[in-house]
Amino acid sequence: MGLLKFSPKGLRHLATLWADLSRIEKDRLDMTSLLRKLIKRNFPVTGVPIRHPWGEVDSAEDLDLYNHWTIRA
Numbered sequence: 001m002g003l004l005k006f007s008p009k010g011l012r013h014l015a016t017l018w019a020d021l022s023r024i025e026k027d028r029l030d031m032t033s034l035l036r037k038l039i040k041r042n043f044p045v046t047g048v049p050i051r052h053p054w055g056e057v058d059s060a061e062d063l064d065l066y067n068h069w070t071i072r073a
Contacts, residue, residue, distance in 0.1 A: 004031065013043050 006014060017037055021029070039045050055066040 010043070013038065013041070017041065
């Protein structure tokens with residue numbers, strides 16, 4: 001889970017990688033696999049620590065659970 005942020009240089013690397021993928025590979029690509037492919041091409045990928053709770057919210061139920069969890073934290 002997380003957010004991705006690319007620098008202008010990173011976006012150029014991403015565009016090159018994207019151009020090299022077949023249509024099927026593009027259709028099946030998820031963010032983890034994308035990062036793995038960039039790393040295999042020696043593109044530096046780093047994480048950024050956060051100080052606050054993080055949650056991915058995809059539905060109203062997720063939001064309720066997240067709100068309940070963060071209120072208790």
